[in-house]
Amino acid sequence: MSVQSFTTRLDNINETQDSINALSTYMILNDSLFDQFINVWKTHILRADSSRKLLLLYLCNDVVQKAKRQNKSRYLSKFSDTLLDIINPTYHAVDVNIKKKISRLISVWEDRFVFETETINNLKDQINKPAAKEPVISQPEAQVSTITPELKHINDLFQHINQLTDISQGNLTQLGIQSKTYLNLESDNLPKTQVHLNKLNVLEKLSMVSISNVEKIKSTREDIKNSVESLLNVINDGIKTDNTKIAVIRDKINKIKEVRAALSGELKNSTEQSNNNDGNNDKDREIEEQLEEEDDDELPKYENQDSESDDEIPSKRRKLSPSPSAKKVAFSENIEINEFEHEHEHENEEAEAEEFEEKDDLKDGDDEEMNDVSDSVQQEEEVYSKEETPSVMDLLKKLV
The missing domain is CATH 1.25.40.90 (Serine Threonine Protein Phosphatase 5, Tetratricopeptide repeat)
Known part of the structure; x- marks a missing residue:
């Protein structure tokens, strides 16, 4: 109620x-x-x-x-x-x-x-x-229906049952009251015979109406049952469809894992190969640097071709000298022990530097000047050969 x-x-x-x-x-x-x-x-x-x-x-x-x-x-x-x-x-x-x-x-x-x-x-x-x-x-505000279309028909049927039940309940109540009054012939409150017959006719009609109401309720319940069974079939079909979708999605997830693993392997191999290439490149650079250093040590460096030709004469002169002392004695007028002192050595170095500077000035001269230089070098060599080179023992004695 x-x-x-x-x-x-x-x-x-x-x-x-x-x-x-x-x-x-x-x-x-x-x-x-x-x-x-x-x-x-x-x-x-x-x-x-x-x-x-x-x-x-x-x-x-x-x-x-x-x-x-x-x-x-x-x-x-x-x-x-x-x-x-x-x-x-x-x-x-x-x-x-x-x-x-x-x-x-x-x-x-x-x-x-x-x-x-x-x-x-x-x-x-x-x-x-x-x-x-x-x-x-x-007016009461219209309530927004939240019933889905699939359930709306069933909801309407249930509302119809409630209405039929209310009507049937009222009729059944009246049927029960009048039955007690007019169906009991031993009651003291019975009306006259004709009135009683009329009341029985009304009671019969009320009974037929009550049966009709109950039959309508029964028919509505059967409609609800059929609708529920149909809805149940729809729900079962939906569950099967959902299971199929879940299976398809799981297959896609497995495929995603396979593709991810393949891509991860390729990325790892690519990274290792790149690291190896970088290591080989570093080794190649080290080897090239070593080779360049060795080439720098073995090969002489010349600023120009003229400087090479200019250095040939003093280099020849150095080759002819068996020792630094002999070379200095060859250019000295007085062979004394003092020439080995620091001051004499410095003077000789300055003399040699002046001589080289003079020879550098001669590189732009004509062929005759170059010949003169050559002749002077030969003369000096002859003087060197004629003079007697003091021995090491004599020099030590002088030092003592």
Whole structure:
């Protein structure tokens, strides 16, 4: 049982006493939802047409009189407050005939002491006042449906079952009540025979309607079952498809690993080969540098061809000298031990340097000057050969 069920029952209520009695009993029995039932009833009566407004007031009358007999003051208090809110706009929204019926209803409540005197007086004041502006009933915001299309049909079927169940429950309730009254021939409250027969006809029709309602509920349940089975097949097919997709994706993952391993191997080989090439290049450079150093040590360096020719004469002269001392003696006038002193050696070096400078000046001269130099060199060599070279022992003796 829920507010939705009560709303469905309220929409399906009719003017028969049985329908009104069944719904009022339903409201009394659901004590925990009564406040919500009152709010739904208030909304319906403000939006209903004239005849529907009177029907809903009759429902209110049946509820409050039952509550009065059962001493349920909370029901009376709740309905009295609600009636004071809606009686004025409801009364002025209907025609004259219905207004008379509403006034008659308030008088019944007063005569039977359903409400307190203060409440009755306030109700009379409200209907005698000019028409007040009808209270605005805010429309509930439309709820955004979050039901998927696959489940929407099943959801609709379940809602239809709830509606059929509410209708069937009301009919079954009436069927049970009237069966106890008219099917028991030993009851003391049986009506006259003709009336009794009419009531039995109504009870039979009510029974047929109840069967029809239950058959509709059964058919709807079968539709739900078929829809669920169809949905289950769709779900199973979806699971198979998902498994296939997972298998394909796993194959791709394995392929990714294979390609990654191949590329990693190629990258490693390429790196090693590059390192080897770099090492070989370093070795080749070292060898080339060593060879260049050896070539630099073995091969003489000449600034120009002329300097080579200029150095030939002094080199020949050095070859002819067996020792540095002999060379110096050959160019000395006085053979003494002092020529080996540091000062004489320095002077001889300066003399040789001057002589080389003179010879450098001669390199740009003509052939005759070169010949003269050659002749002088030959003469010096002859003088050297004629003079007697002192021995080492003689030089040592002089030193001592």
